[in-house]
Amino acid sequence: xxxxxxxxxxxxxxxxxxxxxxxxxxxxxxxxxxxxxxxxxxxxxxxxxxxxxxxxxxxxxxxxxxxxxxxxxxxxxxxxxxxxxxxxxxxxxxxxxxxxxxxxxxxxxxxxxxxxxxxxxxxxxxxxxxxxxxxxxxxxxxxxxxxxxxxxxxxxxxxxxxxxxxxxxxxxxxxxxxxxxxxxxxxxxxxxxxxxxxxxxxxxxxxxxxxxxxxxxxxxxxxxxxxxxxxxxxxxxxxxxxxxxxxxxxxxxxxxxxxxxxxxxxxxxxx
Numbered sequence: 314x315x316x317x318x319x320x321x322x323x324x325x326x327x328x329x330x331x332x333x334x335x336x337x338x339x340x341x342x343x344x345x346x347x348x349x350x351x352x353x354x355x356x357x358x359x360x361x362x363x364x365x366x367x368x369x370x371x372x373x374x375x376x377x378x379x380x381x382x383x384x385x386x387x388x389x390x391x392x393x394x395x396x397x398x399x400x401x402x403x404x405x406x407x408x409x410x411x412x413x414x415x416x417x418x419x420x421x422x423x424x425x426x427x428x429x430x431x432x433x434x435x436x437x438x439x440x441x442x443x444x445x446x447x448x449x450x451x452x453x454x455x456x457x458x459x460x461x462x463x464x465x466x467x468x469x470x471x472x473x474x475x476x477x478x479x480x481x482x483x484x485x486x487x488x489x490x491x492x493x494x495x496x497x498x499x500x501x502x503x504x505x506x507x508x509x510x511x512x513x514x515x516x517x518x519x520x521x522x523x524x525x526x527x528x529x530x531x532x533x534x535x536x537x538x539x540x541x542x543x544x545x546x547x548x549x550x551x552x553x554x555x556x557x558x559x560x561x562x563x564x565x566x567x568x569x570x571x572x573x574x575x576x577x578x579x580x581x582x583x584x
Contacts, residue, residue, distance in 0.1 A: 342375035343382040357476050360407070367400075369482065372407035377490045381405045381537075388538040391567070392545060396560075400545055401483030406467065406475060407490050414461040415471075415487045419445050425465050432466070432547050434557040436583035448581075453508020454501055462497030462533040464488040464540035484544035488537040491530060498529030535572050539564055558584050 347364045349355050355362050360371040363378035367385035372378040389400040408415065416422040419442040427435060440448075449456060467485040472478070475487075489497065502522035507513055513521075522529065546552070546560045562584040569576055 342379040343370070344379075352480050354477070354479070357406075366402075368403050368405055369479075370405045370407065371477070372405075372490070373409055377407045377409070377492075380491060381407055381488065384534075384538045385541065388541050388545075391538075391542065391564070395563075398549075400541070401548075403482045403484035403486070403541065403544070404467070404472065404477070404479070406472075406477070406485070406487045408487050408493050409490050410493050410496050412493075414457075415465050415467075416460050416463075417457065418442075419456060419460060422460050422463060422465065425467075425471070428466070428468060431468055431544060434547055434554040437558055438583050440583055453505045455504040458497040458500035462489050462494055462501075464533075464537045466540065466544055483548070484541055486537075486540045486544070488540065489533050491527075491534065494530035494533040495526040498532055499523050499526045501532070502526075502529040531572070535568055539568055 343363055343365045345366055347366065349362055349364055350369075353362055353364070353369055357371050360373055361378075363370040363372060363375070363382070365378075365382045365385075367382055367389055370378045370381045370385075372381060385400075385405065392398055392400045416425055423442065426432065427439070429435075446456065449459065465487050467475070467487055469481060469485075472485055499519070499522045502525065503515065503519040506521055507515060507518040510518070542564045543561050546557045546564075549557065549560075552560070562582065565582070565584065566576060568574075
């Protein structure tokens with residue numbers, strides 16, 4: 314979502330450097346699986362519903378579901394500690410390399426991120442597609458994999474298009490699996506490497522980037538929880554626009570700090 318702009322605002326290399334030191338445990342299946350609700354399908358295409366205390370997770374494997382459940386727990390804990398409120402249970406559609414992109418261009422991404430039906434409060438300083446493309450071009454970041462790996466909010470209409478005609482949940486997002494994050498991160502890393510070393514061929518840059526695929530993946534993975542938090546903040550009806558923006562901005566800074574990233578420059582911040 315828009316929080317992924319933290320990645321674009323800061324140096325892509327800062328994300329990668331931090332990720333090298335942020336490696337965690339390997340993936341595992343969800344610790345707790347609840348009964349399948351009667352109003353939620355047990356299958357959506359080749360995805361299975363993993364109903365956990367955190368959410369309704371549609372994923373192709375136990376490990377992908379467990380990964381999503383882990384970062385959802387972190388958001389749930391953050392909301393409870395910082396605001397003494399409940400995150401609520403939502404939907405995660407885990408995106409894999411075999412999936413068609415939910416959004417293909419920056420314009421399509423921004424339409425989803427700024428949909429007023431789920432985003433009543435808009436950013437203070439929204440960036441235009443042209444501004445974002447220039448920032449990415451300056452770093453050699455290709456658009457397609459950057460957009461494809463970005464977590465995105467899902468409206469009920471979008472869920473139905475994806476084959477999930479389910480009752481409204483507190484929130485819904487499409488978020489990359491580790492495998493998709495590696496693929497997108499490698500493509501983004503290859504573009505950035507080629508920009509840094511223009512004498513390399515694209516093939517050489519791709520080969521070099523593939524050696525650090527899991528590290529490049531972190532640039533997409535760290536923003537998945539922020540996507541859910543942003544939707545939660547937008548739903549706090551007793552908050553003003555300013556309170557919602559400040560909460561989102563606080564979470565963005567928290568994400569940078571907790572992943573050893575430099576604080577984004579003020580001019581790069583949208584919220």
